[in-house]
Amino acid sequence: MDDVLLNRREPFNNSIYIYTMERLLHVVQELSATRDLTDVMDIVRHSVRDLTGSDGATFVLRENNFCYYAEEDAISPLWKGGRFPMESCISGWVMMNQKPAVIEDIFADSRIPIDVYKKTFVKSLAMVPIKTNDPIGAIGCYWSENHSATPEQIKVLQVLADTAAIAIDNSHYQSVIAIKARQLEEAMDGTMLAIANIVEHKDLYTSGHQRRVAMISMAVAEEMGWSPDRCETVFRAGIVHDIGKIGIPSELLSKPAKLTPFEFALVKTHPEAGYKILKDIPFFLPTAQIVLQHHERFNGSGYPYGLGRDKILPEAQVVGVADVFESMISHRPYRPALGMEAAMDELLMNRGILYNPDIVDAVVNLVKDKGYRVPE
Known part of the structure; x- marks a missing residue:
């Protein structure tokens, strides 16, 4: 025919x-x-x-x-x-x-x-x-x-x-929509950075922490073979993962001593506070859930809900590991930086306990095999 x-x-x-x-x-x-x-x-x-x-x-x-x-x-x-x-x-x-x-x-x-x-x-x-x-x-x-x-x-x-x-x-x-969507995305990204800066101005000791967590999170996600969109989502969540701290008194965030149980309980409210700030903005909806869960732990010992394993978003687990890693290698008001080796020991010691083993392995591959260094 x-x-x-x-x-x-x-x-x-x-x-x-x-x-x-x-x-x-x-x-x-x-x-x-x-x-x-x-x-x-x-x-x-x-x-x-x-x-x-x-x-x-x-x-x-x-x-x-x-x-x-x-x-x-x-x-x-x-x-x-x-x-x-x-x-x-x-x-x-x-x-x-x-x-x-x-x-x-x-x-x-x-x-x-x-x-x-x-x-x-x-x-x-x-x-x-x-x-x-x-x-x-x-x-x-x-x-x-x-x-x-x-x-x-x-x-x-x-x-x-x-x-x-x-x-x-x-x-x-479609092209026009894509351009407009990208412009909106860039505007929202700018908003996220502005919000992150507000939080960090309250806590000068951790200035740059959210940005570094975002960059570590993205590097880990890429190492795990995630799609570009998913890596971008993780990056955005990292940028604002501590946004909930905006409602916590500055003197607690920069206290040069161990927090009391009451003070620590107050600090632990920041994931939920961050979620409430972001949840009603459609652009931030995936980010809001990651922010809410970034202190949950693999064995269910984290907060605010004690979620474990596959009950925690993989993106939140990545941001959580990046948060711990960056915190340990950086100076804090109550202690000096612990260094890369101590951070790696923490992740390896708690691999499969506090932290998803696949994520820990990705960090190990990045740092030990590929020579990854955290951006300044």
Whole structure:
């Protein structure tokens, strides 16, 4: 049946018509699902030849007053990459007149720039606009012998063009949405950094702690093979994991002595306080849960809820390990920095007890095998 389609020069019979409609439906479904202009052009240029039996196909985009021959699929090269003034080519005529062109003999049609066609195989063509009301391009098919495109072939071309128009619009909107989403994301990231700075201004001894925890968390997540999005989530959680400390008196955060049981109980409220700050902001929802759980421990001995093992989000477990690791290698009001070796000993000694063994192994691989050093 493919051979029949590819060599079609006669009006459709019933079996060819049914097969063509099935193929056309498949192509329309493909176009409806794509959100990338390059994919749209690839699908169209291949399917045009298949569905019309032509020897070549072009996908033309309008660029102001020029026709840009963006893609092609043909038995020999046509004009891919070329730009021609609208008034000098048939694709421009199709767009300006907002209707198809069917030319059985290009050498007998005054709309054709003969010099441009002389070096090609083209003897006849059909072309339709992409968007009939306000064309943004055109789709053309070409034959190496004189051939008058059938009404059915023109209908097929126009269906492809109309569907391509929708797909192009979708790709444009998708790009705009992606840009806006990224701008919003950057704005929210800026907000997170500002919040983190507020917390750290309350506790100058731990200045930079949240940023370093975020960077360690991301490095560990990457070492574990997590996706970029998941690594980014862990980083964001690290940046604000202590946001709940904003409600704790500064004198407790910077106290140069061991906290009393009452004082420690007050400090232990910061995961829940942080969660309450973040939970009602949709952008921060995954982060809020990680912040809530970052002091839970693998064996259920942590706080605030005593969760254990798979009841704790893996992201929260990563941030929790990074928090312990960074705290031990850094100076604190009540003690000097304990150093990298002590931090590694703590993780290894409590591997599978307080800390997820897979996460501990990732830290060990980073530090001992890959020479990872915590950023200043």
